[in-house]
Amino acid sequence: MKNKKLRNNILTLILIALVILYLSWLQANSSEHSYAIAILERSAVYAVVAVAMNLLTGFTGLFSLGQAGFMLLGAYTYAILMVPEASRATVYRMFQGNHWITFSLADVFGTAGASAALGMVIALILGGLVAALFAWLIGLPVLRLKSDYLAIATLGFAEIIRAFFQWDTLGPLTNGANVLNGFPYFSSVMSFWLVAGACIAIIVLLLRSTYGRAFRAVRDDEVAAEAMGISLAKHKMISFVTSSFFAGVGGGLLAMYQCMAQASNFKSSMTYEILLIVVIGGIGSITGSVLASFLFTACNEWWLRFLDDESLGVPLFRGGFRKVVFAVIIMLIVLFYRKGIMGDRELDLGAIGRFFRTLPSRLRARSRGKEAR
Amino acid sequence: MPVSVLAQHFLTGISLGGAYALIAIGYTMVYGILRLINFAHGDIFMMAGYFTIFSMAVFPWFVSIPITILATVALGVLVERVAYRPLRKAPRMSVMISAIGVSYLLENLATYLFTAIPKNYPEIPFLKKIFQFGSVSASLVTLITPVLTIILVFLLMQLINHTKMGMAMRAVSKDMETAQIMGIKVDSTISMTFVIGCTLAAIGSILYFTDRMTVYPYSGSLPGLKCFVAAVLGGIGSIPGAVVGGFIIGLCETALVAAGYSTFSDAFTFILLIIILLFRPTGLFGEKATEKV
Numbered sequence: 001m002k003n004k005k006l007r008n009n010i011l012t013l014i015l016i017a018l019v020i021l022y023l024s025w026l027q028a029n030s031s032e033h034s035y036a037i038a039i040l041e042r043s044a045v046y047a048v049v050a051v052a053m054n055l056l057t058g059f060t061g062l063f064s065l066g067q068a069g070f071m072l073l074g075a076y077t078y079a080i081l082m083v084p085e086a087s088r089a090t091v092y093r094m095f096q097g098n099h100w101i102t103f104s105l106a107d108v109f110g111t112a113g114a115s116a117a118l119g120m121v122i123a124l125i126l127g128g129l130v131a132a133l134f135a136w137l138i139g140l141p142v143l144r145l146k147s148d149y150l151a152i153a154t155l156g157f158a159e160i161i162r163a164f165f166q167w168d169t170l171g172p173l174t175n176g177a178n179v180l181n182g183f184p185y186f187s188s189v190m191s192f193w194l195v196a197g198a199c200i201a202i203i204v205l206l207l208r209s210t211y212g213r214a215f216r217a218v219r220d221d222e223v224a225a226e227a228m229g230i231s232l233a234k235h236k237m238i239s240f241v242t243s244s245f246f247a248g249v250g251g252g253l254l255a256m257y258q259c260m261a262q263a264s265n266f267k268s269s270m271t272y273e274i275l276l277i278v279v280i281g282g283i284g285s286i287t288g289s290v291l292a293s294f295l296f297t298a299c300n301e302w303w304l305r306f307l308d309d310e311s312l313g314v315p316l317f318r319g320g321f322r323k324v325v326f327a328v329i330i331m332l333i334v335l336f337y338r339k340g341i342m343g344d345r346e347l348d349l350g351a352i353g354r355f356f357r358t359l360p361s362r363l364r365a366r367s368r369g370k371e372a373r
Numbered sequence: 374m375p376v377s378v379l380a381q382h383f384l385t386g387i388s389l390g391g392a393y394a395l396i397a398i399g400y401t402m403v404y405g406i407l408r409l410i411n412f413a414h415g416d417i418f419m420m421a422g423y424f425t426i427f428s429m430a431v432f433p434w435f436v437s438i439p440i441t442i443l444a445t446v447a448l449g450v451l452v453e454r455v456a457y458r459p460l461r462k463a464p465r466m467s468v469m470i471s472a473i474g475v476s477y478l479l480e481n482l483a484t485y486l487f488t489a490i491p492k493n494y495p496e497i498p499f500l501k502k503i504f505q506f507g508s509v510s511a512s513l514v515t516l517i518t519p520v521l522t523i524i525l526v527f528l529l530m531q532l533i534n535h536t537k538m539g540m541a542m543r544a545v546s547k548d549m550e551t552a553q554i555m556g557i558k559v560d561s562t563i564s565m566t567f568v569i570g571c572t573l574a575a576i577g578s579i580l581y582f583t584d585r586m587t588v589y590p591y592s593g594s595l596p597g598l599k600c601f602v603a604a605v606l607g608g609i610g611s612i613p614g615a616v617v618g619g620f621i622i623g624l625c626e627t628a629l630v631a632a633g634y635s636t637f638s639d640a641f642t643f644i645l646l647i648i649i650l651l652f653r654p655t656g657l658f659g660e661k662a663t664e665k666v
Contacts, residue, residue: 063466141651148410148469152601153650156643159598163640268594269480272473279470320485327478334474335459338467 023190037189039297044189044196045253046293050277051200051286052246057275058284058344059207060239061219062143063151065271066135067247069158072266073134074127074248075255076165076174081105081123082183091182095171106184116184117191124195124252131248132241134161139240143233155268165263177263185256192253199246204286206242215239276330280340288342295341299326377508382631383624384511388584390623391518395525395577396600397607397615399570405546405610406566408465412472413452415597416479417571421445421578422494422588423487429495438497442575449571450564458560476594483590491587500583518580519620525573526616533612538565546610595639599626602646608659617657 023040026033049067056062083091084106088099109119142153164170166177174180186192206212214235217225226232255261273296281292300322306312307322333340396418403411424444428437456475460468500514533539541562544552553559581596582588603622607614622642629638649656 057466063469141647145650145654147465148408149605149650149654151469152410152598152605153647155598156602156646159643160640163637167636268598269477269591272477275470275473276477318485320481320488323481324478324485327474327481331456331471331474331478334467334471335456338463 019193020190023193027188027190035302039301040189040294041192041257042301043294043297044192045250045257046274046277046297047290048196048199048253049247049250049274050281050289050293051203052243052250053274054278054281054283054286054289055203055207055215055246056239056243057278058282059212059219060215060236062236062240063147064154064240064243065151065268065275066138066154066158066244067274068266068268068270069154069161070131070135070244070247071251071254071270072158072161072165072261072263073131074124074251075261075266076180076251076263077127077130077248078123078252078255079180079183079261080173081126082120083180084111084182084184087182091180092172092175094176094178100173111184117186120184120186120256121195124249127252128245128248131251132245135241135244136237139237143236143240155271158266158268158271162263162266174263179260179262180255181260183255185259192257195249195253199249200286200290203242203246207286211235211238276334280330280333282340282342282344284344285340285342285346287347288340288345291341291347299329380509381511382627384509384515386624386627387620388515388518388580388623389627390620391522392577392581392584392619393596393600393603393623394522394616394619395573395580396596397603397619398526398529398612399574400601401604401607401609401612401615402542402566402570404604406542406563407457407468409457409468409472410601411570412469412597413456413475413479414570414574415593415595415600416476416483417445417449417452417593418574418578418581418597419588419590419593420448420479420483421571421575422582422592423483423492424575425579425582426492426495426588429497434497434499438579441579442572445575445578446568446571449567449574453564453567458563480590480594487590489590491589491592494582494586494588497579497583512584514580514583521576521580522616522619525576526612529569529573529612532569538562542566599639599642602642605646605656606649608656611656611658614656614658 026037026040030037049071053064053067056064080101082105085104086107088104092099105119105123106116109115109122138154138157142150142157145153165174167174168176170176186195207215214225214230217228217230218232218235222232251266258265277292277296278289280296281288281290304322304326307317307325308319310318396414399414400411403409403414421441421444424441425437428440428444431437432440452475456471457468460471500512500517502513504511504513504516533542541552541557542565544555544557545559545562549559552562582592585592599622600619603618604615605618606621607616607618622645625641625645626638629635629641634641
């Protein structure tokens with residue numbers, strides 16, 4: 001048993017090393033693989049947010065649709081803190097370069113090397129903290145609500161946040177409805193995955209702790225969990241705040257990926273996309289969410305691109321067809337494959353090994369079963 | 374603010390509220406019977422807008438209005454059949470996710486078929502006729518919307534309280550399994566709910582878009598959410614509640630726009646929602662329901 005665990009750990013480490021090698025190879029040849037890099041960066045962002053949502057929906061049983069709002073908070077915190085003082089005049093030109101915050105993290109930490117990276121990470125964490133603070137405030141009243149009321153209240157919260165960030169009076173801070181840009185961002189796909197990996201690892205550790213077990217107890221049966229001495233309010237709040245923290249970090253990463261932050265991007269359709277990723281990957285499966293965010297992005301941006309290509313001469317192929325096909329696939333998954341790719345299991349190398357090792361015997365058993373019938 | 378300006382805003386608000394009320398009824402009926410937030414309802418409302426555009430291009434208005442209603446009802450019933458009926462025994466969250474999936478599909482389908490560029494909504498000539506009362510002017514649609522809403526709601530209440538179909542609906546919304554044991558055809562009752570909801574959404578879309586003048590693939594999502602809030606505000610499951618909620622939200626929204634806070638006209642609806650959920654979760658007219666273990 002112990003041996004097996006050790007082997008699994010070693011295999012996982014080897015896999016991680018291979019991924020790092022692949023990413024650095026991509027980075028080294030970035031000019032030829034810009035498409036793959038863009039997709040990998042985007043899926044890293046989605047992976048963080050999807051795993052955070054899964055923590056809430058899949059492991060605590062709280063159905064919240066406020067993801068886009070928390071991402072917006074993270075993205076704006078990052079952007080506001082990181083626009084260098086020198087570029088404020090151009091970025092905030094609608095507000096005469098006025099700014100309520102008198103320092104910029106980008107200036108404090110410089111623009112190159114390790115200290116710049118440290119500054120970016122600090123700004124990301126601050127973005128997460130702002131999102132977590134708002135989550136705590138909104139969670140106090142809202143977490144008492146039951147399933148679909150919670151969903152609609154958090155969705156409403158996201159809309160409220162979006163309206164506030166477009167308000168002209170807050171302009172010297174948020175630049176009104178205009179774009180915030182000109183801030184430094186990660187230049188390599190590796191950094192995105194390092195941050196994403198760290199976030200996901202923290203969530204996994206949380207889920208393996210006593211808190212994680214308490215979350216699952218709350219999900220499975222609130223009354224029974226309460227009878228076992230688990231404080232519902234406390235654990236729901238911890239899960240909600242943690243999930244929002246990582247949604248905020250994910251929002252900061254999204255701002256980096258897009259090189260800009262604008263409130264009008266964080267519509268409820270963004271929440272829906274993340275929810276669909278979670279569903280495709282399997283509600284309650286971390287590896288499923290990571291896998292699904294890659295598949296979702298790759299299908300959306302790359303593999304199904306040919307469907308939009310009118311020049312192929314195939315009838316129906318024209319701009320927008322990809323999204324329709326994609327939405328149909330999602331509906332099929334939702335209707336007929338409700339567990340998603342992974343269900344509530346986790347992908348580990350041992351499981352893959354077992355799958356392939358037992359495949360011949362299972363196939364034989366199946367064909368024998370057919371003959372018997 | 375002079376009285377005439379106030380009256381003008383009031384008329385606009387009442388008219389907007391009437392359209393909201395008609396859509397909110399669809400939400401409240403579906404929620405009452407299936408316990409499902411039908412996220413696709415707003416998009417069905419948007420599709421109704423496109424149906425009018427295309428039927429008006431060929432037919433005169435008195436033919437294209439029935440066509441719009443029929444097409445919308447067909448779409449709504451199809452959605453229920455394909456996306457909700459297979460999940461009747463599934464957990465509520467799955468059905469809600471399916472509804473979100475349908476909404477995503479309809480928005481993308483509309484973008485593919487009709488492009489994302491806003492399309493001009495055809496003018497139904499008699500609805501656009503302007504009436505002048507002193508210094509207050511209003512088109513017929515503004516005047517007709519609240520009246521039509523009240524008439525339709527009255528008819529609907531008669532249907533629900535005094536017909537066999539209505540009795541079946543009330544029974545299914547109280548307890549689906551017992552209703553089935555009593556010989557009520559649950560599936561067709563639920564379909565009927567969608568037929569009514571979509572008919573009202575189609576009428577609502579004609580009234581709403583005649584004022585707005587353009588339709589684009591996402592023009593249903595925000596009004597849809599607002600109308601759901603209207604339904605919650607009035608007490609989910611209660612039809613008079615949905616109507617009152619629709620009017621309240623329409624009036625408040627117009628008041629905010631008139632006061633110069635148009636940025637917050639959408640957000641306000643949701644602030645109202647959170648307030649109402651905190652202090653009176655059952656809404657203004659909702660029944661108190663206790664959850665059993």
